[in-house]
Amino acid sequence: MRATSRRLVVALALGALVLAGCGGGASDAGPSDPSYAASDRPTTDRPTSAAPSAPAKPVRRDRLLPPLAHVRSDRPDLYADGCQVAPESDEPTGCAYGASAQDATATIAVIGDSKSAQWSTALQRLAETRGWRVLIYTKSGCAAVAVPMSMDGEEYASCTRFDRTVSAELVANPVDLLLTSNTSDTALVTDLAPGQDAREASLDAFVAGEKKAWTTWIEAGNRVAVISDIPRPTRSGSIFDVPRCVEKHRDYLERCSFDRAAGEALSGRTGQVRGVEEMGAVDVSPALLGEDVPGATDAPLAWVDPLGILCPQGTCPPADGRILIYREGSHLTDTYVASLTDRIGAVMTALGLP
Template identity: 35%
Template sequence: MSWSGIGVAAATLGLALTVATPSTSAITPEPVRANQDLPAMYDKGCQQNMQSAHVTSCRYGPGAARTTIAVFGDSKMAQWLPALERLAPRHGWRIVTYTKSNCVPADLLTTLSGNPYTSCRQWVRKVLNRLTGPDRPDLVLTTHRHSASGVGPLDEQRRAVRDALVATWSRLRDSGVPVVVMADNPSPPRELTVWKCVAEQRPTVSPCAFDREQGIDFSAAPVQRAAVIRAGGPARVDLRTGRRTQPAVAWVDLVDAICPGARCSPVLHGLLVYREGSHLTATFVRALSKDLERALLAAGVPSAASDGIGDPTGQSRRSARSAGSR
């Protein structure tokens, strides 16, 4: 599979749902039911809990899929499954899930409630063995929530997460697996439970909005972006030739679709944006399917439905693997 096209993410494309301004009298899902509006993978037991280091995964997409995408992360990665499920048949994507609650998808020791989160690191190492082994995917799509390790001063914690992400992505790339990093979405302040605020304030929901830049700062996006830059991506312009260089990792950021204004609205186009914490509702994620589709294709993810984007048959990749195993 050719990956010369993998590149910069689509935040700069100004992607956003082009639907009329919503009336807050009708909101989907109902705010009091927000925490039930989850990806179906939870009911299927596809996400690992915080106790176990056993690798649990589920597969989505057509049986004859041409591109295998491994989604690797925590519940913030899992939240995108409703959109990925919708896109998989059209583009010939097989989606394989590797998610674990509250677990940074990088090989480092983090803490959970003040205690070493050893099952997370054990799980990450097992997943990486799969992702770099003989049955490795065609690419890894990854994101997560936590930007600090929980060990040491905050700046050192963030640097530790950044460096561990870079090392993890480097291992994947060295095994021939491209990496696409999704920016964590803006996070509400801890004191704001968005769905509860909307339920109490409707039909006026403006008190439930929050500052976009603060929301980005509260998320893992700044650490993720720093890691992408440190890893050598996204694509750069060679000053000698004027050509764009192939990025080390691709960067996808849907912030303009999730929070198109200076303040992040809790309701967009009649849809409730947030459920628990900073998680997006499954209903809202499905509505972002076209935005995610454009962003992933702009980043170079192959599509069986698009001519000239990668190698839709996947034959070059399989041939290379076969040759390497002889």
Template identity: 35%
Template sequence: MTATSTAHVEPLTPQGSEVTPGKHRSTAFRPDIEGLRAVAIGLVLIYHAGVDWVPGGFVGVDVFFVISGFLITSLLVREIERTGKVALAQFYARRARRLLPAAALVLVAAAVLTWWLLPLTQRRVFGLDIVSAAFYVVNWRLADRSVDYLAEDVAASPVQHFWSLAVEEQFYIVWPLLIIVGLLVARRFRLPLRPTLGVALGLVVVPTLGWSIHQTATSPTTAFFVTTTRLWELGIGAAVAVASLWWKTLSRRVAAALGVLGALGLAYSGFLIDAGDPWPGSLALVPVLSTAALIVAGVSAADTGVSRVLAWRPFVWVGGISYSLYLWHWLFVVGGTAYYGELGAKRGLVLVALSFIPAWLSHRFVENPVRFSPRLTRSNGLSLSLGGNLSLAAAIAGLVLCLPLVTTNPGPSASTDPTKPFGAAAILADPAGAKELWKVDTAASITPSPDQATADVPDAYDKGCQVSQDSSTPVECVYGDENGTETVALVGDSKALQWITALDAIGKDRGWRIITHTKSACAFTAADVLKDGKPYDACNEWNDAVTSILLEEKPSLVVTSQNASKAAPAGSGSSSGTSDGMLSGLEERWTQLQDAGITVAALTNNASPGDEVYECVAQHPDQLSTCAFEAAYPTGKVQRAAAESVGAAVLDLSDVICPGGMCPAVIGDVLVYRQGSHLTQTYVSTLTGTLDARLVEAVAATPAAALVAG
């Protein structure tokens, strides 16, 4: 079973009652909850439109989570009290009818939007996003991407908003089963149902809230998306439902006061919380408890105060189509951004306003006809089959996007001219003419193809050798000759790790044991590395730990490279990095190693393009010269200065990447760049011989001369 929405479970409303048109409507209709949905979707829409004065609009999702937990639990508990059981097949069939038609329609629309407007090179990424959204696991995929340094240049996914739907669907698959377990326990020990379920909820809410707080502090990028940090929010809503009989005993005055407090809490959340705050964590208690208070207030004070305002007919109408609005609005934002560039608040508001049109149309002509179909409501099997087929159709739409852009691009052996120099060999074969390579507009083939560029990375990433930004624990991987008598360490960030393919081959040829210690966005220095204007604590701790390992293992040579050129002085606590700060940090770190008899060789950073080169190549395969860029020389100024200061070796390969100061996008039929300024693994492999020769030359006059001489 698939499908749920951001708090759009089968609502206790005329739109969501399990009846066919013309029959008596559910008396459980809560117009104030529909109005609360309208507030939640309004917060989300305004936030995504880019309105600065509502920086906390993303809390609308948390509001939806609480509503969902409340509504679904109310339905299940009332069903048990009415029939003594939970009809699981019927439960999931209702979900399929209610939610999957509109979701599948939007996923197919997202595939069309991706094909039409979004970067060619990201079709495969977004296609797989659509597949995972169709099966409601996209939140985990986005969580993985959020800590993937190689994915940092991926644009906003057209189905990114499905992460919250995935969280709810996973909750809905498990929650009815837990309710049934609670029912069985209550019967076995002759306990009252609602108190038993309350205890069970406590066993879910308390630990998952604690886990959310912990994960938000230690791994904030993944904590936002994963289900385990959000369960407590749905659990709070469920707890409100379980205790609903008690809420009816509250006086109208107390209930009205709760409504005011809830409204103030949501206002605080929307206007004063912003994306820079750790989320969800303990701060999410504000919108979650505020939403719970508003739901409670509507039990005994539905016709007064805030609850009466929420029941205003325009609010109820917006709440009724809020599921469709949530599904459609993000496509307008993503499509508008692709077409116009940065939207700005005015254009953003226009776009989200336009999303009301397809939202109403899909609600009127897709959701309701399927939901109230007499044939479907009579057959759980048919409803579930329809849901499965719709999800499959959406997944197929995503898979179509994964088809390669170039079907005949394959590699060195497929070249139309086997004698033609491949990759860097094109520069080495004609050094004088290499300065004109950037003017070449076409290539017989391009390896890797632009749509595969981001996957053309060393296998070290798949092996887990690259430490993520959140972790401070070193990971050592071994390459080259594993039984080699000499050890060479590759240390630094992803700009260091990009060279491992060549170093691996060199190590096997020379009998060197190559070990790696690399971490995303983390320069190897004794200075305080910064990230987003704050101390990058995980990097600084990792640096100290790796240094201790190197001093203990004593490799003959440490090869290091890095992207960052600025840092704060060690222990300063400063949030401002400087070149001098990085310089002193490199000098200190490298001196530590060299005093221990370990030679250091700094591989200078390669030039950085302003835009994604592989995307440019995909857009202009017959005008490759438009994708070339001028290199800023000299590269690696800070590294050079530190090496000169402490007597470390310097390796510079800029002339075989950007000959003559111009950096071609394609050299010798090989695409040079993947993400940002990272080199493709294919191009690095063609530099193996050059790196080997220059490594020998650079360290020949150092204590490692004996190492490289062999």
């Protein structure tokens, strides 16, 4: 069960376009499990200054949220609503949640791959109480950048077309805030200089592409907030599946924790950090902990880093108390994102949104 936001499927003036997608790949395309009752959802009235940590004592296996049986399907409702664009499509869907265009106190566009889409539930809940309109522009494995992305060594052509279409819409019709993230950071590089490292060249091209996109949107009148990618669960150099680990060690969840630095190295964070630093973004992350952020209200480019909450003391636990954090890969459970609604709301307030 998801947030109770009104869903509006709007025909945005995009010509022959429709939106989709998320960086989670084909495994992210499908309806959410409806059997997880709303009464099982945690509330969001948690202290804004307390950072989560691994459970100090065993958590009863029947008390975990979401229940292990439903953890992999614990996703934002935009999947079931058909708002996530599949890899083969290049047409934006025109999905919107919250207030109408005429009544909205602010309009927020969510753009990028699944690492952007995973934050949509918190925004939808905030839209209900603060009168926002939330537009969804996400596509599987498709970072929102002004450079072709690589898929299996070839151009991810549908992503290139999708990004151009969405960018043109945002330039023509700016929003109050554009929230973006990505896990995919492999830009297509066709010509390498002698001795040039392919991965470094790809990352350099990606950073140049994201900076070009951000600059284009900002110059058109959009404000941009980049939210950090989440570390990939990693142990001894290999990625592991957190839900499977929790199933095996459900009475000793700390055994499924992992090192933040190792997980970061395999995430899309490196390119994001380079981009925001080179463009002088304002770090609004302290707002997640209830702290003031001078200069954030009018910042054209902002950086939101939830890793201090996700991975306190440099370790990423599998759960925050009884709430499971990871559902698949490094994607957050929708239950966990919903529990962060007040923290995300504090960031939006710091950015000056009503």
